[in-house]
Amino acid sequence: MRAIVLPGFGGPGVFSCEEVERPRPAADQMLVKVAACGVCGHDLLNRAGHFPHTKLPAVMGHEIAGTVIETGTLVTRFKPGDRVAVIQRLPCGLCSLCRAGRENLCVSGPGFYGEEVSGGYGEYVVASERNATLVPASIPLKVAAVLSCAIGTGFHALRRAALQLNDAVVITGASGGVGIHTVKLARLLGLRTIAISSSESKVERLRSAGATDIIVSPDMNFHQKVRAMTGGEGADAVIEIAGKPTFGSSVRSLRAGGRMVIVGNVDPGSVPLNPAMSILKELDFIGSAHATLADLKKVIDLVARGDIEPEIAAFLPMEKAAEAHAAMEDRSTSGRVVLTYQGSDG
Numbered sequence: 001m002r003a004i005v006l007p008g009f010g011g012p013g014v015f016s017c018e019e020v021e022r023p024r025p026a027a028d029q030m031l032v033k034v035a036a037c038g039v040c041g042h043d044l045l046n047r048a049g050h051f052p053h054t055k056l057p058a059v060m061g062h063e064i065a066g067t068v069i070e071t072g073t074l075v076t077r078f079k080p081g082d083r084v085a086v087i088q089r090l091p092c093g094l095c096s097l098c099r100a101g102r103e104n105l106c107v108s109g110p111g112f113y114g115e116e117v118s119g120g121y122g123e124y125v126v127a128s129e130r131n132a133t134l135v136p137a138s139i140p141l142k143v144a145a146v147l148s149c150a151i152g153t154g155f156h157a158l159r160r161a162a163l164q165l166n167d168a169v170v171i172t173g174a175s176g177g178v179g180i181h182t183v184k185l186a187r188l189l190g191l192r193t194i195a196i197s198s199s200e201s202k203v204e205r206l207r208s209a210g211a212t213d214i215i216v217s218p219d220m221n222f223h224q225k226v227r228a229m230t231g232g233e234g235a236d237a238v239i240e241i242a243g244k245p246t247f248g249s250s251v252r253s254l255r256a257g258g259r260m261v262i263v264g265n266v267d268p269g270s271v272p273l274n275p276a277m278s279i280l281k282e283l284d285f286i287g288s289a290h291a292t293l294a295d296l297k298k299v300i301d302l303v304a305r306g307d308i309e310p311e312i313a314a315f316l317p318m319e320k321a322a323e324a325h326a327a328m329e330d331r332s333t334s335g336r337v338v339l340t341y342q343g344s345d346g
Contacts, residue, residue, distance in 0.1 A: 003122035004321045004339075006058045009049030012325035020059065023118045025126045030078055031070040032086070032127050035141035036315075036340045037120030038063030039324045040149055040177055041266055046114060047325060050268050054115045061120030061339070062088040062113035065135060065144035068127075075129060083135040085144045085300065086127050087152070088290045090117055093130045103130060104156075104292045120145070121321060123341060133297050136304050143310050144300070146177070146336045151299045151310065152291025154182030154239065157261045158189065159295070160288045161237040168192040168230050170253050173241035174211065175202035177336040178263065180311050182239055183209045188307060194229060196222055196246065199331070209311070220245050223252035230255070239263060247271040251283070259284040311335030317342060 001022040004015050025031045043060055045051065065085040068078050078084065090113070091098050091106035098106050109130075113119035117126070135144040163169060169186055173179040174195035186193040187210030195211035197203065198218045206214050213229050215222045220242075227234055234255035240247065243265025250260060251273065262285065277283065291299070302308045313333040316324050317340060324337040 001123040002318075003059045003118075004318055005121075006047060006054075006056065006060055008056060009047065012047070012322040012329065014047065015322050017319055020122065022124050023122075023126045025070060025072050027072040028074040029072050029126045029128045030068050030075050030132070032064070032066040032084060032125050032132075033069050034064060034066040034120050034123055034125060034341060036065055036145040036338050037061040037318070038146040038150060038177070039321070039328060039337045039339060041264060041328070042149075043114070044325060044328060045266075045268060051115055053111065058114065059118045059122040060114035061122075063145050063149045063336075063338075064113065064120035064125055065141040065147075066125070067141070069124075077129050078132065078134075083137070083141060083144070084127065084132045085135050085147055085296065086113075086125075086132045087148050087293055087296055088113055089131060090126070090128060091130050093128075098130070101292060101294060104289050121318065121339065131293060133293060133300065135300065138304055139300065142315055142338055142340050143303075143312065145338055146310055146312070147299050147303060148291050148296045150177040150336045151181040151185070151303070151308065152295045153178050153263060153288075154185050155299055156291045156295050157239050157263045157288040158182065158185055160286050161239065161259055161261045163189065163191055163237055165190040166192060167236040168194060170194045170196060170226055170235045170238040170250065171241065172196045172238065172246040172250060173264065173266070174206055174214075175199065176241065177311070179241050180206065180209050180335055181308070182241070183211050184308050184311075186210070188302075194226055194235060196242075217249075221249050222246075223249045226253040234258060237261060242266055244269055244271050251277060254281065254283055256281045257283075259286055261286045261288045263288050313337050315340055
């Protein structure tokens with residue numbers, strides 16, 4: 001199959017277009033012809049060598065939608081021709097986490113696309129009944145590709161934040177692919193959304209997405225403005241998408257008893273935290289990974305009903321993966337960049 005291959009860690013120009021061996025589905029798996037694959041910040045970190053499970057040469061990409069072309073003998077719920085989207089990980093389905101509906105945390109299955117498992121920058125991937133769901137005809141596959149990560153990640157994070165109607169939530173990295181969809185979801189949930197952006201040029205798009213308030217903070221020092229907007233109390237929760245660059249100000253943005261849900265970290269490394277602040281204010285720090293299969297099904301339903309519209313910055317041919325990565329590193333996009341295969345079901 002054709003694939004955009006990561007032969008070694010490095011900058012956007014490191015990719016090469018090659019012919020590689022097609023993945024072979026096991027008896028409980030199916031072979032999916034990739035229609036499209038989204039590009040996210042995780043991909044940029046993976047390409048730079050920050051994830052130890054990535055084996056080189058690698059075929060990256062975990063935001064995948066496509067068409068089933070072959071099913072194993074144990075697959076009963078899918079057939080060739082089905083249009084599907086997948087969550088980012090292939091779980092085992094047997095461990096305690098999988099049985100509890102937390103298959104996004106499984107470490108016993110084949111693994112994460114683009115790291116342990118050949119990903120969506122290739123023409124074909126394997127999937128299973130444990131990580132795939134049907135996509136209705138009303139949603140183009142090139143849009144369905146981003147639903148699990150770009151929207152599902154924020155959906156999962158807001159669910160873990162356990163917010164109530166009219167609660168105030170700060171969203172960092174709000175103009176990025178995950179951020180802007182989290183803003184839209186927060187509006188749908190009736191939350192007061194305070195969106196943080198480093199660029200004045202992103203304000204109008206954030207306002208259109210439904211942000212109640214927008215703070216432009218190039219220096220990532222925004223907590224005083226958050227407090228002023230919330231009557232001096234602070235926000236009920238922060239959805240921390242940027243991580244290290246905003247972490248300190250995010251902590252100071254929380255009211256007593258507030259919750260920080262940590263979704264991303266664009267600058268890998270440790271962050272400073274004064275334990276006294278979390279003790280005296282009884283702050284909760286909650287990790288949040290990617291969507292579960294149940295999350296993805298709910299997101300697909302929201303999109304199919306028109307309750308949330310995916311933000312796609314650009315559709316590019318798969319061969320322009322390097323261009324997509326460069327644009328994201330320059331932060332010149334708002335929303336998701338999606339790579340597509342020519343002739344795929346759009």
